[in-house]
Amino acid sequence: MVNLPAPLPIERAEFRPRDADAATAVFEQLYVGNRTRFDEVGADAALEVSAASNPLLATDRIRSTIGYRVDTEPLDYLFVTRLGAGRMTVTGDGTEIRQRADGVPALLPLGMPLRFDADRIDLTGLRLPLATVLTAAEERGGTAADFRFLGFRPVSGAAARWWTGLFGAARTDLAAADSVLSNPLVAAEFAAALAATALVVFPNTTMVHSAPEPGAAPDSALRRGIDYLHAHATEVVGVADIAAAAGVTPRALQYAFRTHHGTTPLGYLRTIRLDRAHAELLESATGRERRTVAAVALRWGFSNPGRFAAAYRKRFGQPPTRTLRG
Secondary structure (H helix, E strand, O other): OOOOOOOOOOOEEOOOOOOHHHHHHHHHHHHHHHHHHHHHOOOOOOEEEEEEEEEEEEEEEEOOOEEEEEEEEEEEEEEEEEEEEEEEEEEEEEEEEEEOOOOOOOOOOOOOEEEEEEEEEEEEEEEHHHHHHHHHHHOOOOOOOOOOOOOOOOHHHHHHHHHHHHHHHHHHHHHHHOOOHHHHHHHHHHHHHHHHHHHHHHEHHHHOOOOOOOOOOOHHHHEEEEEHHHHOOOOOOOOHHHHHHHOOOOHHHHHHHHHHHHOOOHHHHHHHHHHHHOOOOOOHHOOOOOOOHHHHHOOOOOOOOOHHHHHHHOOOOOOHHHHHHH
């Protein structure tokens, strides 16, 4: 039996502070350095804050019957919010984002101090490490140094709906007692999918230009990268890790995989994991220990049974259930 990484901790918290000082403490605990000021708090005032997270992503919900203002330091993570009730204005360095209770997601600006003016809101939000977004940008041919978002609203209604659906899945899975997002491989894939989706939904530099192709990586470097992927298929692996093992830059590595294998390094890794899942199903079909297709798929980072079955059929010419039956 292959040893896979230990489960990720999932932290869940709910706060119902009773006064302004307690509410301020909650905001300081959850978010980047900030100063919070509340409007006059009456006897019927209510504030509820809930959060769920693993080390790779976090979701939040804030419901408040009072107004408040927050001044923050520059965000060092991607933060996308939606309003189900109330109004909120976010300003910073000449930028102003007015959110209304229309459910349309908004990407909060990076790299500048921000001021939030919130009035009786029901807000849901998703936080994602900026490093994950920069990795996704490099996979699309950009560079971390040159990458930036160019707008804060989705490029289309369809894009907004796509983000909303993926965000809903993140909230549901993180809240579940048996969350699949405790699986490190699944969590890494899901966080990468969120980052890649953000680059399709919100205007950014990867949409408007591509950096020149890098010089070709030597075959020996590509081989080192592939060897690394095989040796670390059970671990959470990033493009930077693979490039370091190969001895080339991330962009050169991406170019080499696209040129020689028609995929990205992480796409190649998914194929390796698919092969490992295939081998495990074959072993189960002929051995004493019986396993389910869903359990094997999840062990190798495939949380969606339908997508796993489709990828499996495409690669092996039959559904995984047939392999399991022997």
